[in-house]
Amino acid sequence: MVRKGYFGGFGGQFVPETLMEALVILEKNFSSLIKSPGFKEEFQRLLADYAGRPTPLYYSEKLSKLTKAEVFLKREDLSHTGSHKINNALGQALMAKMTGKRKIIAETGAGQHGVASATAAALLDLECSVFMGREDMRRQVENVVRMKMLGAEVLPVDEGDATLKEAVNAALRKWSEDPENIWYLLGSCVGPHPYPEMVREFQSVIGREVKKQVPAKPTHLVACIGGGSNSMGLFYPFIEDREVKMIGVEATGSASISRGQPGIFHGAKTYLLQDKVGQISPTYSVAPGLDYSGIGPVHSFLKSTGRAIYLNVGDSSALKAFSWLAKNEGIIPALESSHAIGWVMENSWKSSDRIVICLSGRGEKDMETVTERGQV
Amino acid sequence: MNRVEKRINELKKKKEKGLGFFLMGNWPDKDTFIEILRFIDSKNLADFLQIGVPFSDPVADGPIIRKASAQALYKGATLEKILKNLLSVREEISIPLILKTYANPLYVSGIGEMLSLAKESGISAIIIPDMPLEEISLVEEQARKNKIGVLLFAGPTTSEKRLVKISSKTSFFLSYTASHETSSLEFEKVLALSEKPVYSDFGKLSPEQAGAIAHSLDGIIMGWALTEIIDDSEKNFFKEIEKFAISIRKEIKEI
Numbered sequence: 001m002v003r004k005g006y007f008g009g010f011g012g013q014f015v016p017e018t019l020m021e022a023l024v025i026l027e028k029n030f031s032s033l034i035k036s037p038g039f040k041e042e043f044q045r046l047l048a049d050y051a052g053r054p055t056p057l058y059y060s061e062k063l064s065k066l067t068k069a070e071v072f073l074k075r076e077d078l079s080h081t082g083s084h085k086i087n088n089a090l091g092q093a094l095m096a097k098m099t100g101k102r103k104i105i106a107e108t109g110a111g112q113h114g115v116a117s118a119t120a121a122a123l124l125d126l127e128c129s130v131f132m133g134r135e136d137m138r139r140q141v142e143n144v145v146r147m148k149m150l151g152a153e154v155l156p157v158d159e160g161d162a163t164l165k166e167a168v169n170a171a172l173r174k175w176s177e178d179p180e181n182i183w184y185l186l187g188s189c190v191g192p193h194p195y196p197e198m199v200r201e202f203q204s205v206i207g208r209e210v211k212k213q214v215p216a217k218p219t220h221l222v223a224c225i226g227g228g229s230n231s232m233g234l235f236y237p238f239i240e241d242r243e244v245k246m247i248g249v250e251a252t253g254s255a256s257i258s259r260g261q262p263g264i265f266h267g268a269k270t271y272l273l274q275d276k277v278g279q280i281s282p283t284y285s286v287a288p289g290l291d292y293s294g295i296g297p298v299h300s301f302l303k304s305t306g307r308a309i310y311l312n313v314g315d316s317s318a319l320k321a322f323s324w325l326a327k328n329e330g331i332i333p334a335l336e337s338s339h340a341i342g343w344v345m346e347n348s349w350k351s352s353d354r355i356v357i358c359l360s361g362r363g364e365k366d367m368e369t370v371t372e373r374g375q376v
Numbered sequence: 377m378n379r380v381e382k383r384i385n386e387l388k389k390k391k392e393k394g395l396g397f398f399l400m401g402n403w404p405d406k407d408t409f410i411e412i413l414r415f416i417d418s419k420n421l422a423d424f425l426q427i428g429v430p431f432s433d434p435v436a437d438g439p440i441i442r443k444a445s446a447q448a449l450y451k452g453a454t455l456e457k458i459l460k461n462l463l464s465v466r467e468e469i470s471i472p473l474i475l476k477t478y479a480n481p482l483y484v485s486g487i488g489e490m491l492s493l494a495k496e497s498g499i500s501a502i503i504i505p506d507m508p509l510e511e512i513s514l515v516e517e518q519a520r521k522n523k524i525g526v527l528l529f530a531g532p533t534t535s536e537k538r539l540v541k542i543s544s545k546t547s548f549f550l551s552y553t554a555s556h557e558t559s560s561l562e563f564e565k566v567l568a569l570s571e572k573p574v575y576s577d578f579g580k581l582s583p584e585q586a587g588a589i590a591h592s593l594d595g596i597i598m599g600w601a602l603t604e605i606i607d608d609s610e611k612n613f614f615k616e617i618e619k620f621a622i623s624i625r626k627e628i629k630e631i
């Protein structure tokens with residue numbers, strides 16, 4: 001029997017009872033709105049005229065020369081607010097608005113999802129609070145200022161490592177206090193059903209555009225993995241094209257799917273970085289958006305079937321790719337996206353390979369970090 | 377018969393209201409935890425106890441239990457160690473025990489193995505805050521095998537239809553996450569809908585609030601009340617626990 005909200009053995013709704021009714025309503029609203037012409041039309045209009053879609057697929061001559069393959073960059077960095085996060089934020093915020101919610105809450109690591117949520121909230125006249133770990137607030141100062149500029153409240157989280165995992169905990173707690181009036185705008189393909197499916201739906205525009213833009217069928221799709229939303233957005237429309245290889249690149253210090261074990265966390269059964277008795281491990285990455293111990297359940301499923309493969313690279317590969325792309329292509333990538341680029345640069349390729357990398361965001365937010373790390 | 381089940385039934389028969397407290401397992405340390413357990417048992421300060429398992433990310437808990445959870449983890453507490461600690465005093469303690477754990481420590485340590493150890497250690501029921509009705513089948517079979525009851529939560533956001541389903545599925549009684557703001561009208565509704573006795577499960581209540589809620593329901597469970605007392609008092613928290621428990625008992629048993 002296929003259970004609702006499950007992908008193979010992964011997924012589910014492992015949340016406190018307080019949130020169950022909210023999830024049931026969310027699921028109902030999502031499945032009816034996603035088919036409604038009113039929503040579809042408005043979402044399309046916002047993606048095009050407001051967020052600047054479609055984003056270009058850029059043939060990178062220099063990366064192609066370096067790898068001796070054909071390399072394309074999907075330019076999510078060029079969309080409004082500077083990352084793919086805007087696709088999901090607009091989709092969910094529009095649904096929140098259409099279902100009569102006045103307040104959205106969000107978690108953020110790199111601040112990109114926080115900025116995207118604050119942006120969508122400003123546009124749609126919604127109140128917005130963003131939970132962010134204190135350590136991430138320190139690392140991503142520029143995005144904190146942007147969120148405040150956009151009228152959002154940024155709530156620092158001091159627990160644990162004060163990064164993304166703790167920000168999700170705080171957002172879940174806040175949501176439990178008033179699930180009837182708050183829309184939790186979760187930023188990645190993680191969490192309880194229907195979030196993984198909903199975020200996948202909103203991010204799939206990435207892969208659908210790539211399909212139309214790429215001159216011939218790609219051999220490899222490569223994306224960085226935090227919770228797994230830009231990767232899922234790129235991969236999903238290609239899932240039936242068996243000959244297209246899909247590769248998710250994690251950060252070595254937060255490699256939940258390439259180095260973790262299955263467990264139950266933040267609403268889903270999925271791969272996690274944890275100890276032998278089920279305590280969630282702290283993570284580390286130079287890229288705050290990858291600094292998370294879990295991963296979306298659909299990725300766990302794709303790993304189990306072998307449809308996608310998952311591996312990881314460390315800070316130094318990412319930092320190297322960051323500098324290289326800036327100096328050679330004049331594109332400053334987000335440190336998150338730099339992991340995907342770094343892996344492609346280090347791998348060996350055939351001339352017949354046609355690689356699409358998701359350049360999930362731009363790196364302006366990372367200036368302080370790269371300066372600290374001696375890249376400037 | 378299962379100890380929790382027996383106690384709940386006796387109370388119901390005597391038309392007496394029940395009282396349960398939560399204690400974090402192996403906290404403030406392994407030995408003091410057992411002393412507290414013995415103390416509550418020997419003085420008959422509660423009808424049953426919930427024994428908590430610390431978790432790195434306790435999303436359903438407030439600051440007091442989160443702090444105790446982090447301290448217990450720091451000192452090396454695990455589900456298995458807590459159960460083994462309970463096993464060592466199993467013969468001496470008669471108070472019914474409910475294990476309260478998040479899903480992951482149980483899942484990763486092995487549901488079958490842990491529930492069988494739990495049974496050995498005198499646990500009669502289990503409650504898992506992040507395993508709602510939809511997911512509870514994950515533990516049901518092993519719980520049944522080990523004759524451990526599976527308790528479920530409901531709360532003010534639970535719809536009537538859902539509450540009926542939950543109350544028929546939960547073993548022994550329904551844990552209702554009410555607050556002191558929940559109206560007696562709402563309690564009456566819950567009680568009318570529920571197939572099983574209803575206990576309010578809330579962090580801490582004053583004796584008056586406890587009395588008022590117990591008046592409407594079958595009993596109360598306090599989440600962090602004792603944790604706060606233990607954390608606050610520098611030395612003799614035994615006396616404070618006794619004082620507090622007696623003041624609550626007095627209010628709820630006099631109805």
Ligand SMILES: Cc1ncc(COP(=O)(O)O)c(C=O)c1O
Binds near residue numbers: 112231362
């Ligand atoms: C630019 C960028 N890329 C990637 C990620 C990782 O998230 P996901 O795996 O959901 O795409 C983030 C998260 O903050 C991000 O800001």
